[in-house]
Amino acid sequence: MALAVSCRDLYKRYDAKKKKPVDALNGLNLEIEVGECFGLLGPNGAGKTTTVEILEGMLKETSGYVEVLGRQWNGKDDDAIRQRLGISLQETRLNEKLTVRETATLFRSFYREGREPDEVIAMVALEEKADAWVGKLSGGQKQRLAVACALAGDPELLCLDEPTTGLDPQSRRELWDIIREQKSRSRTTLLTTHYMDEAQRLCDRVAVVDHGKVIALGSPSELIHQLGGEHIIEFALAESNGQTSADAFTSLPAVSTARFENDGYCLTVTEPHVALPALINKLESDQLSLARITTRHVSLEDVFVTLTGRHLAAEELDDTL
Amino acid sequence: MTRYNPLKELFLYRMRTFYREPEAMFWTYGFPILLTLALGLAFRSKPVEVIAVDIVASETAESIKAKLSESETVFDIQINEPDACADRLRYGKTSIIVKPGDDGTVEYQFDPTRPESTLARAKIDDAFQRAVGGRTDPIAVTDNEITKPGARYIDFLVPGLLGMNLMGGGLWGCGFVLTDMRVKKLLKRLIATPMSKTDFLLSLIGGRLVFTIPEMIALLGAGWMVFSVSVEGGLLNIIAMALIGALSFAGIGLLVASRAEKIETISGLMNLVMLPMWLCSGVFFSYERFPDVLMPFIKALPLTQLNDALRSIILEGATVFDQGIPILILAAWGVVSFVLAIRWFRWT
Numbered sequence: 001m002a003l004a005v006s007c008r009d010l011y012k013r014y015d016a017k018k019k020k021p022v023d024a025l026n027g028l029n030l031e032i033e034v035g036e037c038f039g040l041l042g043p044n045g046a047g048k049t050t051t052v053e054i055l056e057g058m059l060k061e062t063s064g065y066v067e068v069l070g071r072q073w074n075g076k077d078d079d080a081i082r083q084r085l086g087i088s089l090q091e092t093r094l095n096e097k098l099t100v101r102e103t104a105t106l107f108r109s110f111y112r113e114g115r116e117p118d119e120v121i122a123m124v125a126l127e128e129k130a131d132a133w134v135g136k137l138s139g140g141q142k143q144r145l146a147v148a149c150a151l152a153g154d155p156e157l158l159c160l161d162e163p164t165t166g167l168d169p170q171s172r173r174e175l176w177d178i179i180r181e182q183k184s185r186s187r188t189t190l191l192t193t194h195y196m197d198e199a200q201r202l203c204d205r206v207a208v209v210d211h212g213k214v215i216a217l218g219s220p221s222e223l224i225h226q227l228g229g230e231h232i233i234e235f236a237l238a239e240s241n242g243q244t245s246a247d248a249f250t251s252l253p254a255v256s257t258a259r260f261e262n263d264g265y266c267l268t269v270t271e272p273h274v275a276l277p278a279l280i281n282k283l284e285s286d287q288l289s290l291a292r293i294t295t296r297h298v299s300l301e302d303v304f305v306t307l308t309g310r311h312l313a314a315e316e317l318d319d320t321l
Numbered sequence: 322m323t324r325y326n327p328l329k330e331l332f333l334y335r336m337r338t339f340y341r342e343p344e345a346m347f348w349t350y351g352f353p354i355l356l357t358l359a360l361g362l363a364f365r366s367k368p369v370e371v372i373a374v375d376i377v378a379s380e381t382a383e384s385i386k387a388k389l390s391e392s393e394t395v396f397d398i399q400i401n402e403p404d405a406c407a408d409r410l411r412y413g414k415t416s417i418i419v420k421p422g423d424d425g426t427v428e429y430q431f432d433p434t435r436p437e438s439t440l441a442r443a444k445i446d447d448a449f450q451r452a453v454g455g456r457t458d459p460i461a462v463t464d465n466e467i468t469k470p471g472a473r474y475i476d477f478l479v480p481g482l483l484g485m486n487l488m489g490g491g492l493w494g495c496g497f498v499l500t501d502m503r504v505k506k507l508l509k510r511l512i513a514t515p516m517s518k519t520d521f522l523l524s525l526i527g528g529r530l531v532f533t534i535p536e537m538i539a540l541l542g543a544g545w546m547v548f549s550v551s552v553e554g555g556l557l558n559i560i561a562m563a564l565i566g567a568l569s570f571a572g573i574g575l576l577v578a579s580r581a582e583k584i585e586t587i588s589g590l591m592n593l594v595m596l597p598m599w600l601c602s603g604v605f606f607s608y609e610r611f612p613d614v615l616m617p618f619i620k621a622l623p624l625t626q627l628n629d630a631l632r633s634i635i636l637e638g639a640t641v642f643d644q645g646i647p648i649l650i651l652a653a654w655g656v657v658s659f660v661l662a663i664r665w666f667r668w669t
Contacts, residue, residue: 058513058669082515089513093506097341098334106334109325110514133341149510 003067004157004188005032005055010064012050012212024050025061026212034156035186037179039193039203041300043310047212048192049090052161055190056087069157083112086155090162090192092146096135100126103134104148111153120148123181125174140171147175158182158189164198176202196300206300210308223303228256229268232302233275235293236264237283244288252278257306264291268298268306328520335498335528349494349536353486354543360482360605361475361548372441373397375406375415385421385453392448406430416441419449479544480631481604483537487563488598488624490536491570492591494529496578500587503578503669512668522663526571533567534560553638561641562634565648566627569655573623576658579665598624623654 012025025047032038040048053059054066057073069084071077094103104117115123121130124144129137137145147163160179164172179202182189193199199206200220208216208223216223224230237244246265249258254274258267269275272295283290304310339345374389374396376382382400389396401409409415410430416438418430427449431438450456502508511521537560544550552559577594581587601608601615602624611619619625626647633639641648 056513058509079515082513085513087513089506089510091506092510094510095334095338095502095505095507097338102334102337105325106330107514109327109330110516112515153514 002034002070003031004034004036004069005030005038005190006065006067007031007051007055008065010051010054010066011062012047012054012059013062024212025054025064028064028209028213030207030214032188032190034188035183036204037183037189037191037202039191039199039206040209041193041196041199041206041304042209043194043308046209048209049161050212051209052087052159052190052192056085056159057081083153084156085159086150086153086157087159088143088146088150088161088163090165092143092149094134094142094145094149096133098134099131100134100137100145100148101130103145104152107149107152114153115151117152120151123151123178124148125171140167143167144171144175147178151178156187158187160189161192162194163191164193164195172198196304200300208300208304208307215307216303220300223300224298227268227298227303227306229254229270230298231269231272231275231295232298233267233269233272233279233293233295234264235267235279236291238289238291240288241291244286249279249282252282254278259306261305266302268302327516328524331516331520331524332527335524336531339528339532349490349532350539353482353536353540357479357482357540357543358547360478361544370437371395371397372417372437372444373415374399374441374445375409375418376400377403377406377418377420379421381421381425385419385427385449388452389445389448392452394444394448396445396448417445419445425453473548475544475548476550476636477607477632478605479541479548479550480635481628483540483563483635484566484602484624484628484631485599485604486536486540487533487566487627488570488595490533491529491567491572492574492577492595494532494574495525495571496574496576496581496591497587499525499575499578500581500584503582503667504584506669509669518663518666522575525575526568529571529574530564530567533563537563550635552635554634554640558634558639558641559631562627562630562644565641565651566623566631569623569627569651569658572655572658572662575662576665579662580667582667598622601625603628621650623651626650 007028007030010025010028010030011023014022014024016022028047028051030051040051042048050059054061055068057068057078060073066072068081071081073081098106100121101117104121108114108117108120118127118130121127124147126141126144126148129141134142134145143163143166147160150158150160158179164175167175176198179189179191183204191199191203203220205217205219206223207214216226218226241264242260246258246260249255249265249267252267252275254269254271256268256270258265260266267275267279276295339349372394376386376398378400386398386400389398399409399415403420406415406418407430410418410432413435416431416435420428420430422428429442429446431442433439433442499508502511512518541550541552541559545552573594577590578587581590598604601611601619602622604624608616608619608625630641630644630647633643634641
C-alpha cells in the first residue's frame with residue numbers, strides 16, 4: 001500500500017527564552033496509507049498540532065524523517081507538495097473584508113488544478129452566504145469556510161486540525177460527509193480531534209498521541225478490543241464509595257479491568273450478562289448498596305483513559321484553569 | 322484550466338481590502354488634502370501685518386500717537402498706564418512699549434527674542450525718526466513685493482507634502498498592511514498554499530502604486546484649485562516621479578515590516594524611520610537651514626531626494642529625465658530594502 005505520510009523518529013523542541021525548552025515531539029512515528037482517514041487523538045499539548053504543522057511544511061522538525069505524498073520538504077519539492085495538500089489550521093484566520101466567494105476564488109487561484117469556488121462553497125453549505133463578508137459569518141460558518149479553502153485545490157491529502165471544535169451538531173455532520181466523500185474517492189484525510197465519537201465514526205485508523213509520542217495505533221475497534229472487553233459497567237456505592245479497592249472487582253467473572261475514578265468504579269467486561277449478576281451478588285454479600293449503575297459500550301475515551309490514566313475532558317479543563 | 326491567475330486575485334484582494342476599509346481610505350486620501358488645506362490656510366499670504374504698539378500714558382503720548390499715525394506703516398497704537406502696558410507686552414497683545422522720556426527722547430521696551438517685537442522695534446523707530454525727527458533716506462530704494470504663485474510658502478509646501486505622503490503611503494501601505502496580516506495570522510494560512518511569495522509581495526507593491534495615483538491627483542488638485550499651485554513640469558512627469566518614490570518607499574516599508582510581530586513594534590519602527598525625514602528632508606522648511614556637517618546625511622535620505630525632484634518638476638518645470646541622482650538614490654534605497662526584506666522575511 002502506498003503511503004501518503006510517513007515520519008520516523010520525529011523530534012521537535014521549542015526553545016523558549018529564559019525558560020526550559022519544551023519537547024513537543026519525542027520520537028514520533030507515523031505512517032498513513034493513501035485513501036485512509038487517519039485520526040490523531042490526544043489531549044491538548046500532546047503534540048498533535050506540532051505533528052500536523054510539520055507534515056504541512058509550516059514547522060521545521062528538530063530531527064527525524066518526514067515524507068509527504070512521496071516527497072520531502074526540502075525547498076525544491078515544496079510547491080509540488082503544496083499543490084496536492086489541503087489544510088485547515090486549528091484556527092484559520094481569513095480576511096474579514098473579503099466575501100466568501102472571493103476568499104474561495106483567491107485560494108482556488110493558487111492551485112494549478114482544483115474545484116470551482118462555488119463547488120467548494122456548496123460542499124460546506126455556505127451558498128447563501130457566498131456574497132457575505134467573512135467578518136459577518138458565525139464561528140461555525142468561518143470554520144466551514146476554512147474547510148472550503150482546504151478543498152479548493154482538490155487535495156490528495158486533506159489535513160484538518162480540530163475541524164469540528166466549536167461546530168454545532170448539524171455542521172459537524174456536514175463536515176463528516178465531506179470527509180467520507182474524500183475517502184470514497186480514495187483521497188487521504190488526516191484529522192486531529194479530541195472528540196472520540198468523531199474519530200470512532202470516521203477514522204479507519206487512529207493514533208493516540210501523548211507527550212509527543214504515539215502510544216497506541218490501530219483501528220478504533222482494534223484499540224477497543226485491546227482493552228479486553230467491549231462493555232463498561234460504571235457504578236458508585238451509596239456509602240464508603242471508594243473505600244473498597246477497585247482490585248476487589250477484577251476477580252469477578254467476565255471482568256477484565258477495574259479502576260476507580262473520581263466518583264465511582266469502572267469495569268471493563270466481556271459479557272455484561274455474566275458480570276452484572278456476579279457484581280450484584282458480591283455487593284450483597286459485602287453488604288454494600290449501589291448509588292447508581294450504568295452499562296455502555298467501550299469508547300476510544302476509555303482506551304485513552306486506560307492508556308494514560310487521564311481523561312481527555314479533564315485535560316482540557318486543566319488547560320483553561 | 323488556467324482561468325485563475327493568482328497575481329490578479331492577490332491584487333484584487335489587496336484592492337478590496339483597501340477600499341472596503343473606510344479608515345484606510347481616509348488616511349490615504351482625505352487626511353493629506355485636509356493637511357494641505359490647513360497648512361495652506363495657516364501660511365497663506367496674509368495682509369500686511371499691523372504692528373501693535375503701546376505708548377505709556379504721559380503728557381507727550383497723544384502727540385507721539387498722532388505723529389506715528391501719519392506714517393506709511395500702519396500701527397495699532399494704544400495709550401495705557403505703565404502696568405497695563407507691561408501686562409499687554411507679557412501676554413503678547415502688544416509687540417513693543419514706547420515710553421516717552423523727558424526732553425523728547427523715547428525708550429523702547431521689548432523682548433528681542435520675539436521676532437514680531439524686533440520687527441516692531443525697527444518699524445516704530447523708523448517711523449518715529451521720520452515723523453518726529455524728520456529723518457530722510459540717503460539712498461533711494463524701491464520695494465518690489467512678490468506674492469505671485471510660484472514663490473509663496475504654499476508653493477514650497479505642496480511638493481513637500483506630496484513627498485511626505487508618498488513616504489507615509491509606502492511605509493504604511495506596505496509595511497503596516499503586511500504586519501497586520503502577520504498579526505492576524507492571515508499570512509500563516511496563505512503560506513500554507515502553493516502561493517508564490519513573489520506574487521504576494523508584487524501584489525502589495527502593485528496595490529501601493531495604484532493607490533498612489535488618485536492620492537497625488539487629490540493632493541495636487543487641492544493645491545491647484547485652492548491655492549493655484551500648478552505643476553510646471555506637467556502631470557506625466559510628476560506622476561512618473563511619484564511612482565518611483567512610491568516604489569522606493571514600498572521597498573522600505575517591506576523591510577521595516579519584515580520581522581515585526583506586533584502592531585506596536587511596527588508603529589514604533591515606522592515613526593523611527595519617518596521622523597528624521599519629516600524633520601530633515603525639507604517637507605515644511607528647507608533643509609538648507611541645517612548645519613553643513615549634516616548635509617551628506619540629509620542628502621542621503623530618500624525623502625530629501627524625492628522632495629528635491631518633486632520641487633524641481635512642480636516649481637521649475639524640470640522633467641523626470643533631469644532627476645538622475647534623485648532617482649539613483651531612491652532606487653538604491655528601494656532595491657536594497659527589498660532584497661533585505663526578502664532575506665529577513667518572516668511569514669508567521
